[in-house]
Amino acid sequence: MPSAPTPASAQTACKSLDDWNEPTYARHIYGNTWYVGTCGISVVLIATPAGHVLIDSAPEKASATVRQNILSLGVNLNDIKTILLTHEHHDHMGGVASMQIATGAKVLSRSNVVDVLKSGKNDSRDPQFEELGGFAPISNVYAFDDNSAIKIGHTQIQHIPMAGHAPGGSGWTWQECEKRICKNIVFADSLGSISDNLYLYSAPGSLANALKESSERLAKTPCDILITGHGTASDLLTRLDGAKPLVDTQACVNYAQAGALRLEDRLKKEMLK
Numbered sequence: 001m002p003s004a005p006t007p008a009s010a011q012t013a014c015k016s017l018d019d020w021n022e023p024t025y026a027r028h029i030y031g032n033t034w035y036v037g038t039c040g041i042s043v044v045l046i047a048t049p050a051g052h053v054l055i056d057s058a059p060e061k062a063s064a065t066v067r068q069n070i071l072s073l074g075v076n077l078n079d080i081k082t083i084l085l086t087h088e089h090h091d092h093m094g095g096v097a098s099m100q101i102a103t104g105a106k107v108l109s110r111s112n113v114v115d116v117l118k119s120g121k122n123d124s125r126d127p128q129f130e131e132l133g134g135f136a137p138i139s140n141v142y143a144f145d146d147n148s149a150i151k152i153g154h155t156q157i158q159h160i161p162m163a164g165h166a167p168g169g170s171g172w173t174w175q176e177c178e179k180r181i182c183k184n185i186v187f188a189d190s191l192g193s194i195s196d197n198l199y200l201y202s203a204p205g206s207l208a209n210a211l212k213e214s215s216e217r218l219a220k221t222p223c224d225i226l227i228t229g230h231g232t233a234s235d236l237l238t239r240l241d242g243a244k245p246l247v248d249t250q251a252c253v254n255y256a257q258a259g260a261l262r263l264e265d266r267l268k269k270e271m272l273k
Ligand SMILES: [Zn+2]
Pocket: 087, 089, 165, 166, 190
């Protein structure tokens, strides 16, 4: 099982917590869960004796950094058997194709975006369709049922449907224990109602309702440790480095409410156009 990286492998602290590609060292989150992402993008490793799970990959440009972070924990890349995603935007998953080649892991996806992942092309249903960069096509993608639990040995990673920012948006929650003190970890998807210049959240058939429901679902999820894809949305690295409390049972509620309020604002602005 993984162990904390040696100081020799630790790189300097981040210059920018918004930088998708800037390298930073791996960090322990809780139990068998580790942060292996960059300064600006979260990638999470859940270690289990039955095979490790990776959630997201960061952009393709950051692939080497993420792999280095995983190796710094003493983890063999080919012990990563499963890759899960928060959503199909290249800043979070552009490196999945190369990570899959390096690990041999299968990618599990919501059924509504399997074809998007395989194609590497932007999804025309996506609010940012006109502006997104594509990503390397991913093979070996299997659909799971929304709301199901991914079972890896004794570990259960529960899916939380979180469409709204993107059509395939997914949150994930699982429990980790240290000395019999167990915590619910929640890797929440983005709740940002941002788009290209054409998309309207107020248009019929938009992702507005889905986003609202995603916020409500997240707010109801038992949550001790919140992880967000862009760490700044939850001060993640600051918390992991001990400058703020890691555990905050209100964090998911607050994050969900902030997302719902931003959507309301956005809808009001669209009405004034
Ligand atoms: Zn996104």
